[in-house]
Amino acid sequence: MxxxxxxxxxxxxxxxxxxxxxxxxxxxxxxxxxxxxxxxxxxxxxxxxxxxxxxxxxxxxxxxxxxxxxxxxxxxxxxxxxxxxxxxxxxxxSVFGIYLVGPTLVAFGSQAQQDRYLPAIRSGAEFWCQGYSEPEAGSDLASLRTTARRVEGGWVVTGQKAWTTEGHFADLMICLARTNREAKPQAGLSLFVVDMRAPGVTIAPVVTIDGGHSVNSVFLDEVRVPDDALIGEVDRGWGYAKFLLAHERTNNAQVHRSRREFERLKALAAARPGPDGAVLDDPAVRRRFAVVEAHLAGLEATVLRVLVDQTEGREPGPEASIVKVIGSRLQQAISELAMDVIGEDALTMPDAAGGEVAGWTERHLFRRVVTIYAGSNEIQKTIIARATLGLR
Amino acid sequence: MRRSPDQRDDDLMLREGARRFLEERCPWTPTLPSPGEEDAVRREMAGLGWFAMGLPEEFGGGGADALQALALVEEAGRVLLRRSLAADVLVVPRLMRRGFAGLTALAPGLAAGAVRFALVSGDPAAGGLSVAPGREGVRLRGGGGLALDAGAATHWLVAAGEGSPNGAALLCVEARPVPERRLIDGRRGAVPPLDGLDLPAGAVLATGHDALAAIDEIRDCAAAALVADAYGALAAGLDLTVGYLNQRRQFGQTLGSFQAVQHLMAEAFCDLETLRSLMLWSAASLDGAPAERRRAAASARVVLGREGLAAASRLIQASGGIAMTEEYRVGHVYKRLQVAAGIDGGTEARIRQLATDTLSPKGRPDDEASAA
Structure with a gap:
């Protein structure tokens, strides 16, 4: 390859x-x-x-x-x-069980929680979803309003979660909820395990612009969770959530998915008839592929810089902060190129075209999300400017 | 091969020493240094061992690797040093490993700072350079391209007949007097008058496949150095700009507090670090398979010419009017990047090369497609 x-x-x-x-x-x-x-x-x-x-x-x-x-x-x-x-x-x-919940429980969960949840994540027997975002708390996550109220033997969780990916088939939710109204917004949040089949949990599907259903709204109406549903200490949830983001930055780059899609797209462009030979015989198309190749290599090299540091026991340098921004942009660039390679066949409704072009259009449409989720690129750039460059 | 820069004790000593020396002895100023001043700095660099450190040990070298040589080039880029170090600290010392007798004889002179190289290749628009039998030995035909510091060099390393083993030759030519051209960024270059030049047969270091392999290595080493220099220039320019934005006040607040300005700088940082990643890949691949080395160098040059240059333009935009003046360094960073982007055939030539190297040839399906 x-x-x-x-x-x-x-x-x-x-x-x-x-x-x-x-x-x-x-x-x-x-x-x-x-x-x-x-x-x-x-x-x-x-x-x-x-x-x-x-x-x-x-x-x-x-x-x-x-x-x-x-x-x-x-x-x-x-x-x-x-x-x-x-x-x-x-x-x-599954992003949530393997990448998010597992490491969180390993770092902050009790032994009993690890024993109860980790084996089923590993085996794929249980799926998780993430209850962080809310209708009024997107980029400004710390302003979230879902509350967890202390009651005898546990907590009562009430609120609404938004953009809950895989929520419709998840067994459990890792839920960020407010446990202290007196503290600063970030200081009063706690992390809970919520059983998606508990009384009071309602799930409503949200159809996205690709026509697919992967995200949901989740309504939590006086949902009772037991004492041992609390992960770590009360009011410390924000720190736990941030710890994880810092350790999973390179995952957001989606570098392997981009490489694989790009190689498949090359093959597609070499096979599809164009105005003069194959689509990939057009010098303008070749030029665009070459530029994406250079960008993809830049992303791969940046991710490896970070991982080499981690492998050799050092803290990664400031380049770790850019992988989400450049990786998400590249994912979009590849799917945009795919639309041009496929041409009019990409404009007809999915399954009508089928075959070798199946999936590219939906992927292209859904791909708009990658510069929005996991901390929008605007939030990322503000963090780079302030925390990494020291602009003030 | 190691894969991380700045991890060994001598790495840090070298980089910090180089930064101190360059900032004291040749800090950037808008006024150009005289050739005499440049020669004096050059001798001091030789005294510091910069030209010896990358030489193979049998030629009195210090066994420094590509990452260390590139660290010097990067530091020189930070002060926008007018005379390029690339040929003498990286390209030629590495080439000495191939044992070309006509070149290794010059190793002591190179280490002492008395011998200075410029890299010369043919001008593709003029049909490139070729070598034919001549009166004294061989005769060069065709036009050379613009070569950095060809006027200040004592020797030209000339790549002729690139692209085919039949005509390929690598030559080491004693420099002749040549009219210099001042480049937009204050550096100097020249187009060596090579057409019809008669040379003794000993000037030919290699022909055929040997020459081609050496020419490819020279090109990829030079690209890594060009990118290291550009990264250094940009990184120092970014530091300067951030400092300025945190001081300069408009509308009662610092420019650095405006989100539009912050995002401009964050974009520049993303491009800068991508460029550095590609430079490091390029450096790591110098010891590996030629195909990957070639791809790394081309990718780095593509990003240099596109995102690197765009990052430099963002530094001007964020700084505002001051960066439009000849007195301020940021405009010179932009010019440095513009020269780096445009030299040796420019960015578009690298894009074409990358297309050739990574896409299936015209009229042939991709391997993946036939496998699927």
Whole structure:
């Protein structure tokens, strides 16, 4: 495959990659790979199936510490594992269970919580959703209004959560709620586990501009949760949420997904007839691909800079703050290029076209979200300007 | 090969020492230094061991790696040093590893600062350079391109017949007097008059595949250095601009407190760090497979010519009118980047190269497509 940033890897890391590649190709069922290529919102069954297959090898929770059931890989090894999964068209792992809740519980949860929840995340038996954003608290997350009121033996949670991805099939929610009205907005929040089947939980689907259903509104009406639903200490939830964001920055770059899509798009452009030969024979199209190639290599090299530091036991430098901004823009650039490669066939309603072009249009439309979620790019740029550059 | 800069004790000593020396001895000023002053600084650099450190040990070198050489180039970029260090600290010392006798004989002179190289390649618009048998040995034909510091150099490293092993030759030519051209960023270049030049056969360092491999390495090393220099210039320009924005007040508040200005600077920072990542990849790939080295160098130059130059323009925009003056450094950072973007065929040539190297050839399906 073209466009690999290999020079940063040691011989051992390359050998590790070869081993992982062969294993994944052998483990991944072809029908799962096909559905991953063609759709953007996979079903719970498909995600759980892949989760289960990986768990049998001990690879599902690939970035958890070995003490919590992870394989004990270095950050670079995880990167290579993710790259190989993406290159093979393996379904993505659930962002919330594997990436968000697992590490949060490992860092801040009680032993009992870890014992209760971690095995089911690893095996894919339970799915989670994230209850952070609200209708009135998007970028300004700390202004959220959902409250958790102390009662005998537990808490009562009331409020409304917005943009809850996978909420319609999740078993559990990790929910940020206000437990202290007296404190500053950030200081009065706590993190809870909410059972999505508890009385008082109502889920309403939200259809997004790609025509798909992956996000939901979740209404919490006097939902009772037990004492042990509280994660860590009361009023400390904001710190826990931020800790995690800081440790998962490179995940937001989606570098492997972008590389895989870009390689598939090259193949598509080389196969589709254009005005003079294939679409990819057009010098203007080739120029656009080459520019994206340079940007993609820039993202890959930046992510690897961060991971090399982490692997070698150093705090990453200031470049870690840019990966969300440049990675999200690149995801959009690739899907924009896809629209031009596919041409008018991309303008007809999904499933009408089918075949080799399936999925690109929906992906392009839904892709607008990536510069908005996980801290909009405007928020990211303000953080870079203030925290990294020191503008004031 | 190591993959992180600035981690070894001698890395930090080298970088900090270089920064101190450059800021004391050749801080940027709008006035151009005289050639005499430049020569004096050059001798001091030789005294510091800058030109010896990258040489192979059998030629008295210090065994410094590409990351260390690039650290010097980057630091020189920060003060917008007019005379390029790239050829003498990185490109030629690395080339010495290939053992070309005509070149290794010059190693002591290079280390002492008496020998200075300029990198010369053909002007593609004029059909490039070629070598034919000549009266004394060989004769050069065709036009050379604009070469940085060709007037100040004692030797020209000339790449002829690039692209095909049949005509490829790498030559080391004693510099002739040549009319210099002042570049927009204050640096000097020249177009060496090579057409019809008769040279002894000993001037030819390599031909055929050997020459091609060496020419490719020279090109990719030079690209890494060009990007390191540009990154240094931009990083120092960004520091200066941030300092200015935090002081200058308008509408009763600092310019740095306006979100529009903050976002301009954040964009510039994203571009800057992407450029640095590509420079580091380029450096790491110098010891690896030629195909990856070539891709890394081309990618870095594409981003230099697009995002790097755009970042420099943002520094001017955020600084406002002051950056339009000849007295202020930021405009010179922009000019430095403009020269880096445009030299050696410019950004579009790198984009075409990257397209050729990473996309299936015209009329042939992609490997992925035939596999699917």
């Amino acid at each position: 073209n466009g690999r940033v290999d020079a940063f890897l040691t011989d051992d890391e390359r050998a590790f990659r070869a081993e992982i590649r062969a294993a994944i190709r052998a483990m991944l069922p072809p029908d799962l790979a096909r559905r991953t290529r063609e759709g953007i919102h996979l079903s719970r069954e498909d995600m759980a199936r892949w989760n289960r297959i990986l768990d049998a090898r001990g690879w599902a929770a690939h970035h958890w510490p070995a003490s919590a059931g992870g394989p004990g890989w270095t950050p670079i090894q995880r990167f290579l594992f993710e790259a190989e999964c993406a290159a093979a068209d393996a379904p993505p792992l």
